[in-house]
Amino acid sequence: MAGLATAYGSGAATNSIEGIRESDVIFVLGSNTSAQHPLVYARITAAHARGAKLIVADPRITPVAALADKHLRIKTGTNLALVNALMHVILAEGLHNEAFIAERTENFAALQESLAQCTPEWAEGITGIGAEDIRQTARLYATGSSSVIIYCMGVTQHVTGTRTCAALANLTMLCGMVGRPSTGLMPLRGQNNVQGSCDMGALPETLPGYVAAGTALAEQRFAPLWGNFANTKGRKLTEIMAGMVDGSIRAAWVMGENPAQSDPDAASVMEGLGKLDFLVVQDLFLTPTARMAHVVLPAASYLEKQGTFTNTERRVQMVNEVLPPVEGSRADWQILRDAIRALGGQADYTCPEDIFEEIKKVVPSYAGMSYARIAQAQGLCWPCPTPDHPGTPVLHSTSFTRGLGLFTVNTFTLDDMGEQPCADYPYLLITGRESHQYHTGTMTRRSWALDREFPEAFLDVHPDDALALKIKENWMVTIRSRRGSITARVRISKSVQPGTVFLPFHYAESSANVLTGHHYCDPVAGIPALKMTAVAIEEKK
């Protein structure tokens, strides 16, 4: 969430999930909310029933788009052009919040200048959304008493992901829609503990608590506990994967992830994993990634251990042992503790709480928490710096984490569109989730009640395209991209636009990531443009 961190000083969601219920304008971008975050969706429907205006920008007719007062059927990969045009309208019509801009932000002049050419008519040509719809959306958002923006991977998994996040932050600051309840910017995290893994420094550029790697502060804070440590910026996931292929990464440790299926360009991931001199994998199952390992360590699931998760609204919550680990398996914290010891490091933890107590010493925003307080309060939202602090459901209320909010210039160019359809690969493939399956499906596909409902992958094809391709409902088709090919069953659906097809990525048998690539990457976050791949489709012979 580099875009938000630059603007506000913190990349986390600014507000609480429950607060959405009281918002009066809700703007959703690139989030199939009912499938990915059902309990956020419950707030959206509650607010909408109360009379809140709902605007959704999505190329597909998702359930939240179907509910919307305004569905902006945006061309995939053009969110940034839309957001810039919204700001252009707000400035042109004088709907911006001058007091907020003057007191709480800096660099406004540069933003203003950068938006001069971003007229709704310009954006119409790029996004496919009518100029008048753009104007109405801008007015709705800017004149609401509390407007909130909710977005997900439909925004971040594009070449322009980081810039679009920064532009959305600009939009909130331009209208003073941040720092108050039921406003702000809610990036919804895909997996359950994305927020927590970022907080804990499972990132190449930052140490636990978002201390930038390579700084004196990092040295000062971590050396007393960690001794000598690598205080530099490391490689991002996509760069690590490339390193495995080119031989600069020779050994790897994978904890509870399945990159052989979840990563773009699965063939090159398999090649990279296969080249490693030494690979350790911790997992519940012998996943395709684990099959590549030299050593596989059987891990306990989240139902078989204790610890904390931090949800998408920064709420740190207790995970408790519901039943003992499957015989022979061990909790990941135990496995890592023993590995640290075996490799000559210090790790004298007898339980997860010992680790949490150490975390509090280096992460000030967690310092006031304890397992007892977390359990008692049903979770505490960070920052919670002292034992008597109630936690912080709304961020940036009096000042931003970085002091003044920073307006940034985020220009959209046509090169940003990512992989485009061509004569050989005439369709644009979008990937995403089904509501009953989760990520690569290693857990949900082994929970029979869920798997029974949605056992195999469907490719959504628009009726016009189906006609042109001479394919029918339920037929098997071959989908080819520049990188590979897979098969899937056809579902004819008007939820996709002509020329666009949709495939969920949970299924090992037709793994959508065989097709996708990271040739087009967000240059800042290193997030591959997974949402867009040019493909060809034909009946399976």
Next chain:
Amino acid sequence: MKKTLTTCGYCGCGCNFYLTVDKGRICGVQPKQDHPVSLGMLCSKGWQGHGFVRHADRLTSPLVRAEDGTFSPVSWEDAYALIARRLPDVLRQHGADSFAMLSSARCTNEENYLAAKLTRSVLGSAHIDHCARL
């Protein structure tokens, strides 16, 4: 029967529910009525996503892969001994920089913290990331 309150492991909403266990099996799910996120609700994953926990495919022993690609079970001690021998070997030859850790957005905060510590402090590499980027 034992009833335990915990946090859902499927999405970033972080619903809380009670799971009832009888004779080693999960037999009941009950959303927490006054929890600030769930408010007594759950989605299908929260209601039904727990069957994997005692699935027959669960790994029950560390495995080591032989040259021919087959896996054989080893004790935890032997697995750690092998790691403590092989991993430093590779890093001695190619530098600490040749190591990478892929941590997990499904694991706990405590585990992610240890992953960062293992990578940066014990092994001396800065290459750590997790799946949030995907």
